Amino acid sequence: xxxxxxxxxxxxxxxxxxxxxxxxxxxxxxxxxxxxxxxxxxxxxxxxxxxxxxxxxxxxxxxxxxxxxxxxxxxxxxxxxxxxxxxxxxxxxxxxxxxxxxxxxxxxxxxxxxxxxxxxxxxxxxxxxxxxxxxxxxxxxxxxxxxxxxxxxxxxxxxxxxxxxxxxxxxxxxxxxxxxxxxxxxxxxxxxxxxxxxxxxxxxxxxxxxxxxxxxxxxxxxxxxxxxxxxxxxxxxxxxxxxxxxxxxxxxxxxxxxxxxxxxxxxxxxxxxxxxxxxxxxxxxxxxxxxxxxxxxxxxxxxxxxxxxxxxxxxxxxxxxxxxxxxxxxxxxxxxxxxxxxxxxxxxxxxxxxxxxxx
Numbered sequence: 001x002x003x004x005x006x007x008x009x010x011x012x013x014x015x016x017x018x019x020x021x022x023x024x025x026x027x028x029x030x031x032x033x034x035x036x037x038x039x040x041x042x043x044x045x046x047x048x049x050x051x052x053x054x055x056x057x058x059x060x061x062x063x064x065x066x067x068x069x070x071x072x073x074x075x076x077x078x079x080x081x082x083x084x085x086x087x088x089x090x091x092x093x094x095x096x097x098x099x100x101x102x103x104x105x106x107x108x109x110x111x112x113x114x115x116x117x118x119x120x121x122x123x124x125x126x127x128x129x130x131x132x133x134x135x136x137x138x139x140x141x142x143x144x145x146x147x148x149x150x151x152x153x154x155x156x157x158x159x160x161x162x163x164x165x166x167x168x169x170x171x172x173x174x175x176x177x178x179x180x181x182x183x184x185x186x187x188x189x190x191x192x193x194x195x196x197x198x199x200x201x202x203x204x205x206x207x208x209x210x211x212x213x214x215x216x217x218x219x220x221x222x223x224x225x226x227x228x229x230x231x232x233x234x235x236x237x238x239x240x241x242x243x244x245x246x247x248x249x250x251x252x253x254x255x256x257x258x259x260x261x262x263x264x265x266x267x268x269x270x271x272x273x274x275x276x277x278x279x280x281x282x283x284x285x286x287x288x289x290x291x292x293x294x295x296x297x298x299x300x301x302x303x304x305x306x307x308x309x310x311x312x313x314x315x316x317x318x319x320x321x322x323x324x325x326x327x328x329x330x331x332x333x334x335x336x337x338x339x340x341x342x343x344x345x346x347x348x349x350x351x352x353x354x355x356x357x358x359x
Contacts, residue, residue, distance in 0.1 A: 026078065031116040033074040034100070038110035042071065046081070047097040051089035106158040112299075114147045119306040126306060135314030138210065141307065145213040148252075149188035156191050156251050156280060159346060161198060167344050168276055168356055171247065175199040179246035182207070184236045184267060185253030189217030189229075192249075196221075196229040204229040207236055239266040246272055250279045255308035255324060258317025264336035271359050277338065279329075279355040283345065286325030295350060326353055333357045 037043045045061035046052075054072055058065040072090050075081035080100075082091050092100070100110045118141055125136045138144075156164065165171050175181075178201035183192040186206030196204045208214055210233070217231040237259045248267050254260050267277055282300060284291050291297045304322035313319045326343060333341045338357035345353060 028116070029074065030078045030080070031113045033071060033078070034080070034110050034113040035117055036071060037075070037100070038108075038114065041102075042068065043092065043097065043100045043110060044102050046090070046092040047094075047101045047103065049091070051082075051084055051087065051091040053089055057090060106154045108154060111147065111150045111154060114143070114150075115303065115307075118142075118144055118147065119302065122306060122310075126310060129310060129313070133313075135310035135312065135319070136306075137314040138311050141311075144307070145187055145210050145216070149190055149213075149216070152187060152190045152251060155349075155351065157194050159349075160191060160194055163346050164278075164280070164354065165195075167354055168278060171276070174246065175202050178202050180244060181205070181247045181249070182245045182270065183249045183251075184239070184263070185209075185250055185257075186217065186231065187213045187251075189213075189220065189231055191251055192229060192231075193217065193220055193224065193226065196226050197224065200228055202228065206231040207234040207239070209233065209235050236266060237262050239263075239270060241266075241270045243270070243272050245270050246275050248275065248277045250277070252280055252282065254279070254281055254329070255304065255320055255322040256311045257320065258312050258315035260318065260320050261332060261336065264332055264338075268337040268359055273359060275359065277333075277355075277357040279333075279357065280352050281324075281329060281355070282322055283349075283351055283353045284323040284325045286323075286327040286329075288323075290325070291323060329353070329355060 040061060040063055042057070042061050042063070046057060049057065049060060052060070054069040055065050057072070058068040061068065072081060072083075076083040076090070080092075080096055082093060083089075084091075098104050099107050102108060121142075122136050122140050125140055129135055161172075165175070175195070176199055178199075181192070181195065181202055181204045183189070183204070183206045186192050186208045187210070189206045192204050192206045195202070206214075206217060206229070208217075208231075214231045214233045221229055221231065236253075237257065248271055250267070254263070257263050271277060284294065284300065291300075294300065300322050309319040309321040312321075330341050330343065333355065338359060340358040342356040343353050344356065
């Protein structure tokens with residue numbers, strides 16, 4: 001036993017928790033270095049290489065050797081890259097490349113690591129919000145839309161045609177024949193552009209609050225020479241349209257909305273009577289105790305604290321948060337006027353729920 005502040009503590013439990021804190025500290029450093037490895041394409045360069053020197057790896061990636069060598073130190077001590085000291089060579093094992101390279105899509109776990117440095121940038125602003133209330137605005141998160149675009153391509157677009165759209169009976173046939181589709185909170189428009197390319201007879205419109213994201217989406221449309229799709233900057237809480245769409249999609253959009261109830265009501269009003277709202281959101285429970293065993297629960301709550309909740313509060317919103325959960329989602333959809341709500345999951349996808357809501 002050890003005596004701390006007048007309390008007797010079991011030393012073994014103290015030591016065990018301290019060991020866990022060291023693991024957290026090491027993992028934080030690894031997350032930052034993995035983000036760098038993704039952005040510099042070091043993982044992609046190392047993937048096909050045999051055991052190689054730091055010079056050879058730097059040459060393959062087109063980077064400065066000294067920085068690459070120090071980065072490799074992080075990777076070796078973090079058991080991500082193997083090191084052979086006699087030959088002074090490094091190799092990325094194929095089992096690790098299978099979850100860290102762009103070729104690994106949709107399983108590339110280096111992509112979400114980029115959120116760690118993005119969130120770290122706002123710590124001082126967030127501390128002020130802790131003291132005074134309010135929130136941290138979208139403008140404080142450079143690159144957030146870019147990373148969300150990468151995540152969308154991996155988590156939504158990769159499964160869009162084989163699994164997501166077929167969840168709605170008859171939808172793919174209707175898309176082939178030609179319908180009106182709206183994507184709210186479209187970001188850089190990757191999912192909508194994929195649909196517009198696949199279904200030339202349908203008409204597509206994407207809305208997002210971020211002018212930066214919309215500009216990127218428009219550039220891709222121009223590059224692809226698509227003529228059945230438009231993108232517009234708009235706060236979807238101000239959408240005021242009636243019965244204009246057969247399908248409305250929303251991929252991971254609700255958590256940071258200022259007025260999510262109004263957004264859902266606007267979506268309901270914009271649908272035709274036989275239309276459908278297809279919403280993808282994080283697979284969580286609405287009560288904290290239901291998320292204790294979530295595989296990435298701490299990360300999701302951190303994302304909520306340091307982005308989703310606070311950007312909503314910065315707009316004077318309700319601060320719904322990333323872990324608003326299935327139960328609250330179904331309730332809010334019902335309140336918005338959706339009479340039928342089915343919740344689906346994809347095999348081997350623990351991250352997402354797909355809500356099929358009909359007026």
